[in-house]
Amino acid sequence: MTVRGECAPGFEEVARAFAGNFRDGTQTGAGVSVYLRGREVVNLWGGFADEAAGRPWERDTLAVLASPTKSVAAGALFVLIERGVLELDAPIARYWPEFAAAGKESVTLRMLLAQRTGVVALDSDPITYEKLRTGRPVVEALAAARPEWAPGTAHGYHAMTFGHMVSEVVRRVTGSTVGRFFAEEIAGPLGLECFIGLPEDRLPRLATMVPSKAEVLMDGGAAGQVTELLAALGDPSSLTFRATIGSMSFDADTGDDAKRVRLENASYDGVADAGSLARYFAALIGEVDGVRLAGPALVDEIRREHSSGRCRTMLMDTNWGLGMMLPDGPLYPASAGPLGSFGLAGATGSFACAVPGRQLAFAYVPGGGSHVVDRLDPRARRVAEAVHRSAAAC
Secondary structure, three states, rough: OEEEEEEOOOOHHHHHHHHHHHHOOOOOOEEEEEEEEEEEEEEEEEEEEEOOOOOOOOOOEEEEEOOOOHHHHHHHHHHHOOOOOOOOOHHHHHHHHHHHHHOOOEHHHHHOOOOOOOOOOOOOOEEEEEHHHHHHHHHHHHOOOOOOOOOOOOOOOOOOOOOHHHHHHHHHHOOOOOOHHHHHHHHHOOOOHHHHHHHHHHHHHHOOOOHHHHHHHHOOOOOOHHHHHHHHHOOOHHHHHOHHHHEOOOOOOOEEEEEEHHOOOOOOOEEOOOHHHHHHHHHHHHEEEEEEOOOOOHHHHHHHOEEOOOOOOOOOEEEOOOOOOOOOOOOOOOOOOOOEEEEEEEOOOOEEEHHHOOEEEEEEEOOOOOOOOOOOOHHHHHHHHHHHHHHOOO
């Protein structure tokens, strides 16, 4: 498989790790980008965007991000915090009064960004394609939702609810949805091909996602944890199921990626090419062509540990800053991001992270689902480890 693109001297190991994912058959198509001190030093791509159709992966091929969409949505909050429009420790109800219902009057933006609100399940009123299309029913369900634990006392991954809560806060203070705000205030100035709500004219560049096989996901999991997580995902009474599978309802037609990504689902269905996602992370921690999204004080808050220990929904140890996961844990091992870094991985196998101390940011965006459920995808991990070793030597 031919790998194309550019790789600056000193980052050859990244190219070897990326190419190795094709050689071992785990990667059908993907892109990777690395920024160092505000400048792109690696942009590589290869394989197929649609293997069946023979459509090659290009520099500007777009792919569904899954969970890293949340890190993109969080960027809108970071920009509004920097501008003084939002306050981290203000109750969400200050901006969205209806959210105060069912004991949520003291839930703050900081709790939301740290996965501590307790508002993680919408299984009593699941998200559907039609609800995403109209938007308001999801917002109303969140306003009425009762927290699964006392807000601020524990953390659990807000798999399906996070992006919708962020979007409504953004809409209340700007009049724009998070997708529109991101497009106008972040993607536009930075020249990003990164979307929450994919424009129709970009659909021809969207990679066809290759789902992982169940037997691959279950193979080689960490002792105990993968069994517990998979068992919970199969148990409709578990919070894990209720906060993930039980909170959405899509049929074969409405669950199609190409149809769903055109809607604004800021929890899961963001779309980007690798270069744009890496550029976004680089602009969070430093200046990129005159644009910086978060100042040093806010970056320190983003990478400061706000939640740690056992996640109520994922049933494993996770660490969170603000809007981003932190090392060291199964889903974000220290080898993939040193202490002081932050990032987020997705079920599609995507992974992006930033290391403020090194002014380093990178993104790996593949076209095939993750091969594991209880830890960082091995493809992303190999590339990330090569990125960090190369950057440390520069």
